[in-house]
Amino acid sequence: MTTVTVLGSGVMGTAMAFPLAENGHEVRLVGTHLDREIIDSVKKSGLHPNLDLGVPEGVRAYQLEEAEAAFEGAEIALVGVNSFGVRWAGERLAELLRPGMDVLAVTKGLEATEGGDLRILPDVMRERVPEELRESVSWSAIVGPAIAGEVAVGHETCVVFTGEEAEVLDRLAGIFRTESYHVWTSTDFVGCEVxxxxxxCYAFGAGFMDGLLDREGKTENRYRRFNYGSALFAQATRELAGWMELLGGRSDTPYGLPGVGDMLVTSLGGRNVRAGRFVGSGVPFSEVREKKMKGVTLEGVAAIEVIGGALPKLTERGEVGAGDFPLMRHLHEVVAEDAPVAMPWGTFFGGESSR
Known part of the structure; x- marks a missing residue:
């Protein structure tokens, strides 16, 4: 039996308790300062209010003030915070980790330096931990198409555990893998995280398709603009490959679970797609953020602001061409400048021939 402490009791962090419990491991669920009602509910009734499911029997819940007790004797620290909390999580881990532990993150996003260099979030997280401790633990992450509720109810899910140490990944995969939760491993840490x-980001753009139908009053029309959505998906896939070339990931990573697999499931629905649908219908993004979806966490939009915002600096330095990543550039215009959706089709796929 392995003891796993989860920092962050949101839907994904909590969902990971289900395969772990199925395999007979001990799970301790620690809430952040934003999760107090969740932890209270789990403690009182065993119900996770956002998943609307009872957590597995034996999972123990802890408020943040009880984190030290929750980490006592734990072998794995699973980080379940979103991208906005990654620095906070690193600072908490600096106080709670012990040498020899494995850190496994479900947090997804990138951070940009002032110069425009893009960094994966596990690097941002671990730099908050003192160097000696940082080097005495392993750092890995989970990527791939995994809707939290589907993981929790045991629907077939295929993911990738990624990190720099193959032996660690194999060991972690064996701890989590069940008949329905399937785990592959990859040492392409940068590529998988990117x-x-x-x-x-591209899932936000996927919402434009139905938004345009809403604008035309044709949402129930049999002709659904699937051609539009498919072309965006294809261009997004091409750009995923471009990010690999630029940032040092492996060329095949975008075509598996971390890339197109995860992009497909994210594009089918969720908060980012909903926000994109509003914009596609003609609502300026600033109004979406301030009124239509006020208070809603939009990690895809945050990623567009970071990644799309880095592109001009990377272009100025000559690391990317002015015509590279046209879809990401347009998504950034929509988010940062309130530009209307006006897809630059002629720039896609290397440029449309005028002949």
Whole structure:
């Protein structure tokens, strides 16, 4: 039996308790300062209010003030916070980790330096941990198409555990793998994490398809603009490959679970797609953020602001061409400048021939 402490009791962090419990491992669920009602509910009734499911029997819940007790003797720290909490999580881990532990993150996103360099979030997280402790634990992440509720109810799910140490990944995979939760491993840490972050951006664009139908009053029309959506998906896939070339990931990573697999499931629905649908219908993004979806966490939009915002600096330095990543550039215009959706089709797929 392995003891796993989950930092962050949101839907994904909690969902991971289900395969772990199925395999007979001990799970301790620690809420952040934003999760107090969730932890209270789990403690009182065993119900996770956002999943609307009872957590597995034996899973123990802890408020943040009880985190030290929850980490006592734990072998794995599973980080379940979103991208906005990654620095906070790193600071908490600096206080709670012990040498020899394995850190496994489900957080997805990238961070940009002032110069425009893009960094994966596990690197941002671990730099908050003192160097000696940082080097005495392993750092890995989970990527791939995994809707939390489907993991929790045991629907077939295929993911990738990624990190720099193959032996660690194999060991972790064996702890989590069940008959319905299937785990592959990859040491392409950068490539997998970049795909996990960038696909959220393109999922925002996937919402434009239905938004345009809403604008035309043709949402129930049999002709659904699937051609439009498919072309965006294809261009997004091409750009995923471009990010691999630029940031040092492996060329095949975008075409598996971390890339197109995860991008497909994210594009089917969720908060990012909903926000994109509003914009596609003609609502300026600033109004979407401030009124239509006020208070809603939009990690895809945050990623567009970071990644799309880095592109001008990377272009100025000559690391990317002015015509590279046209879809990401347009998504950034929509988010940062309130530009209307006006897809630059002629720039896609290397440029449309004028002949």
């Amino acid at each position: 795909c996990a972050a960038v696909k959220n």
